[in-house]
Amino acid sequence: MNRFLLAMVVFVGTTVLNAASAEDAMMQMGNHRHDMSVLDTRTSLGVTGPMQQHQLSNMREHVEAIKSIVGLLAEQKFEEASKVAHARLGLTPDMQAMCGMFGNDDFNKLGLAFHRSGDDLGDALQTKDMNASLRALNKTMQYCVECHARFRQ
């Protein structure tokens, strides 16, 4: 076999191998996606219609509130951070009504405990104690994590 032919065989061979492994990777990704939906064992709340968007926009406000609190903490603005915690994460009548709307007792309990922790966070921030504030923030965010692991729309 002359050198040119040998080079061609090697080139074509590796190209085919690369294409095959790319295809494998895509198939694996496809299967992975499939597995993820099958493995989603979270409890569905059966949320439908306009309530879906309402709940999600509420949630986006929660994440925004957390972001504000972290920013204000970094500036040692405890008073303002406390107001955000009470007003936007605390157990307001609105939030109380919202948590009870889904006809799921466990979700309701978890939601109410979460909002009470929002008020505790507001109280901790009022003390201007950074460590106590961070501990309270961690506790509140633990509820975000826990609920997202257990429930979906």
Ligand code: HEC
């Ligand atoms: C009592 C339950 C509960 C708590 C507590 C909770 N969430 Fe959620 N959240 C949900 C559910 C249910 C969804 C919809 C998830 C799904 O269907 O996959 C959701 C979705 C979201 C989304 C996605 C919004 C979108 O537009 O897709 C964000 C962001 C979010 N939550 C942020 C938070 C943050 C931040 C906290 C805590 C400060 C929090 N949530 C606390 C139940 C909760």
